[in-house]
Amino acid sequence: xNKNYETHTIAFxxxxxxxxxxxxxxxxxxxxxxxxxxxxxxxxxxxxxxxxAKVISKIGKESTGESPAIVGLAEVENKNVLQDLIRTEGLxxxxxxxIHYDSLDERxxxxxxxYKSDKFEILSSETFPVQLQSETGERxxxxxxxxxxxxxxxxxxxxIVNHWSSRREGEKETEHKRLAAAKVVNTIINGIRKRDTSxxxxxxxxxxxxxxxxxxxxxxxxxxxxxxxxxxxxxxxxSLSHDFQWNMFDQILFSHNLFDISSSELRFAKADVFxxxxxxxxxxxxxxxxxxxxxxxxxxxxxSDHFPVYIQLKIP
Numbered sequence: 001x002n003k004n005y006e007t008h009t010i011a012f013x014x015x016x017x018x019x020x021x022x023x024x025x026x027x028x029x030x031x032x033x034x035x036x037x038x039x040x041x042x043x044x045x046x047x048x049x050x051x052x053a054k055v056i057s058k059i060g061k062e063s064t065g066e067s068p069a070i071v072g073l074a075e076v077e078n079k080n081v082l083q084d085l086i087r088t089e090g091l092x093x094x095x096x097x098x099i100h101y102d103s104l105d106e107r108x109x110x111x112x113x114x115y116k117s118d119k120f121e122i123l124s125s126e127t128f129p130v131q132l133q134s135e136t137g138e139r140x141x142x143x144x145x146x147x148x149x150x151x152x153x154x155x156x157x158x159x160i161v162n163h164w165s166s167r168r169e170g171e172k173e174t175e176h177k178r179l180a181a182a183k184v185v186n187t188i189i190n191g192i193r194k195r196d197t198s199x200x201x202x203x204x205x206x207x208x209x210x211x212x213x214x215x216x217x218x219x220x221x222x223x224x225x226x227x228x229x230x231x232x233x234x235x236x237x238x239s240l241s242h243d244f245q246w247n248m249f250d251q252i253l254f255s256h257n258l259f260d261i262s263s264s265e266l267r268f269a270k271a272d273v274f275x276x277x278x279x280x281x282x283x284x285x286x287x288x289x290x291x292x293x294x295x296x297x298x299x300x301x302x303x304s305d306h307f308p309v310y311i312q313l314k315i316p
Contacts, residue, residue, distance in 0.1 A: 005314040007269060008119065008152065009060030009068040012204040012250055013308035014163070014239075015052055016293055017109070018085070019077045021045060027108025029077065037297050044301070048293055049081075051303045053090035056114070059274045060310050067094055068310065069119040069152060072204045074143075074163035075109045076100060082112055101127045103144035111146050111161040111205070121151045128188055130181045132165070142177070145184055153315050155200065155266045158192055160185055162205025164215070178208060178215040189223040200264055201225065201255040206306065208249050216251070225253040228271035228311065239273055240306045241289045248273075250309045258313065269312040279303055 019032035021042060032040040057067045076082060079100050086096040099122065100112040115122070127144035134140045146161040162185065165177035185203060192199050203225060209215045211230040220227055229251040238246030250273075258268045281291050281302075291302030 005316055006153070007064045007312050007314050008070075009064055009066075009310050009312050010070045010159075010202060010204075010252065011056070011059045011068045011274070011308050011310035012072040012074075012161075012206075012252055013052075013056065013059075014074040014206040014250060014304060014306040015076065016304035016306065017075050018048065018052070018073075018081045019045075019108075020080050020084070022080075024077075024108055027077075027106070029108050032077075038294060038299065044293075044299065047301060048303075049084055049088045050090070052085060053088040053092075055274070055279065055303055055308065057090040057094070058276070059308050060312055063270075063312065067091070067116075068114075069116050070159065071114040071308075072159070072161040073112045073114060074161075074206045076112045077108055077110075078102065082114070086114065097122075099125045099146065099148055101125075101144065101146065103127065104129070104141040105143045106141050109143065109163075111143055111163050113146060113148050113159065113161055115150070119153060120157075123149045123151065125149070128184055130165075130177075130184050132177055132180060140177075142181075145181065145188065147188055152266065152313070155264065155315065156196075157266070158199050158201050160188060160201070160203045160205075162203070162207060164205065164208045166208050174208075175214070178213075179218065181207075182215040182218045185219060186222045198257055198263060199255065200257055200266060202252060202311075203254070204252040204309075206250050210248050211251060216253075219253060224256060226256055226259070226268075227251060227253045228268070229253075229309065232271055232273060232309075237273060237275075238307075239309055241286075248309075250306055252309060252311045254311070265315050267314045269314045271311045272309070274308040274310055279307060 082098045125148045132140040143163040164181040233248035238248045239250035292305045
């Protein structure tokens, strides 16, 4: 018997340095000011907002006919840029709201959650710090992890949004930082399961690690999560490219009960990278890679150095 299902897209997108034009004296945002060498002007800011709104509005739309119900974001400076983003053409006609907390990250970038208020009802939200130390023993500040509890079309859902420490100083040299973040996520999930015996969980983010790295394996095994991006990732497909190698740093994992129609109305349908041609560089040696806003200090006028990733859930 054929049933009519509603399909909802849940996405994650690292939007590459969405900064406003104001100088925040508490963070290192000096690169993104009109007076900086990057010359971050009103025109460039508005162009980036317009481009990001276009991308977000189209993720998963081909199969659902609508923009995503929920979008996790990384590299957001503050509430102002989120307010500007949801007021931009492409998103302004949709009932998007957002959840954002300022973290103590040195660059002043945080994670956030965009959601359609007619699809996703917020019950609670909070953030969790990842306690790291520098080699000199001082506190090393990074992005907080965001936990949001809500209901997607009346179905309870916990969403955990991450942006783990980068590999800038080397993959092995920084691995302990991402393992520390994985342990925080496992602790959060453990806490949820103590009060909710069969929670429906989604863990999304820019993990700065691939699905087969230890940190992601730790999430899968200790928190009993499924990672569909293990099979999406291939030599010619990923969410970002480094030295002409595709990485899948952006992923969405979820609890196994999203496969089980007897325990939930929400059911996993598919996972993919959103990488249409308009999001890529059209020619040259970087053809097919994400079309970025900047390469170093050089303005390119693109979208982001990452492609968005998404999953789709069906509801009868």
